[in-house]
Amino acid sequence: MVTLTASGCTSEGAGRTEVIVTGSTTLLPITEVSGEMFSEEHEGTTVLVSGMGSSAGIESVSTGSSDIGTSSRELKENEFELGLVDTPVAYDAIAVIVHPDNPVRDLTTMEVRAIFAGVITNWSQVGGPDLEIGIVNRDEASGTREAFLKIVMDDAQFDRGAVVLPGTGQVRSVIADVKGAVGYISLGFVTDDVRAVAIDGVVPTEETVVSGDYPVQRVLHFFTDGEPEGVAREYIDYVLSPAVQDTIVREAGFIPITAKEGLGG
């Protein structure tokens, strides 16, 4: 799976090696920075990173066009047969975000579901001011949308009239700007421009995610076609090492995969 572009030369370190990493845009903060650092530490090795969405990542690793497919969602049933090997690399919580001036601080999962299904349409119905709720949704290629649909929406459908924006940054900036807006983004991308509401009384923080109390969370995956080998294996081990987990993963707002082991979970 690792693409060797050496020109038949046998001496060590003379060949250039590439690890192609494709997939979830949610994982980009991890893969881009760690890939760059890995390339620097291993001369002649390049980690090529691109973000096209989880589904695209899974498709590209299964067709062999990339070595590692990153995904912010679990495999779907029709993807089980691809024989991909799963390496969890981090935890991610999805925060439901509102405008900072919105007095609503706490919603139940049921309320969030009803809001995004278009059943609850005014903030006064959930203890807020008389203000129309503006739903901001992600496009269907988004792994965050997929995870949110699965974890929060259950069988309910998203309101088809919701604004669809094709990126986390766009969702956040619109919600920071519109008083009645509500949306969802990875906890790692929540800034002071917006407020993450508590779900079922639990505020999304690292502790509540690791402890499992915060309900809207998911695992971020590296998928490989079979057991990872060679440089791809080295890169994955590097991502799982404290050098990446305690720095890059944390700085991106994700929770290290190693954090749960530390709690004995």
Place this chain on the structure above:
Amino acid sequence: MAEPGQTPDAGRGTDPSAAASGLKMMSRATYLREALLKNLFLVCAVVAVAAVALIFVFTMARGWEVVKDPGLVAFLGGSEWSATLGRFGIMPLVVGTLAITIGSLVLGAPLAIGTAVFLSEIASPRMRAVVRPAVEMLAGVPSVVYGFFGLVILRPIVAEMTGGMGFGTLTASIILAVMIVPTIATLTEDALGSVPPGIREASYAMGATTWQTIYKVLLPAAKIGIIDATILGMGRAIGETMAVVMVAGNAPQFFKGLGAPIATLTSQIVIDMSYATGTHKTALFGLAIILFLISMGLVALVRALSRLNAKKA
């Protein structure tokens, strides 16, 4: 070939005395160069035509299967576009495209025709030297810049006016209206310019004011050219993608008012294409076929109108 300006050129590389004595004779080198250029331009034209043909064939080949799955009726008549549910009905997208296109024409066409009248009939040469390049520059602004402007500046203003978040038909129409101004204005100015000066002079000679001349004489005389211009502007509005994706809200629902999010044929292709597989991908190529047919129809309409105009004149 006998134009004096070309004489030195024709003689280059040959015996100077021959060039001097035989102005009307073509040297061998000139003949070859002429033949080469003729064929070069032929190749250019063929490449352009081949590109259109190839795109059409490719789009058709990838998209025709929509007649099998989801089926022509479900595709053309379906009222829901939802990839996750496997529903690919394009009606909401067609309505969305129509709404935004009509909106942009209602706002943009008068603006553009007014600009053209100003440039052609009213502006002083100095004024024209400022306004015309400015209008032409509108055509050169990348659509993502229009979209960004719409998202950051225009959207909050529309949100104040219509309630909601400001994503939707009105915002997209305003942005598109500005984007189609150069197309319509330039072509309308050409149409006004090609009205024979005698007609204009006769009108003024009869004592008509500038406004009367514009309204009663020039605009009717240039009518078909202006309609042509508007149709081409419409083509631009229908095909515009990036700016629309940024401000339309991209909700594939039927038109629910000027301030409600909406999706168009083009915006849906962009939103979906990164992850579409199977029937979904076929359906996206189906959308491309629809867009192709619309644009072919518009070009045919313009050609028919031009022919009508030529016959009249």
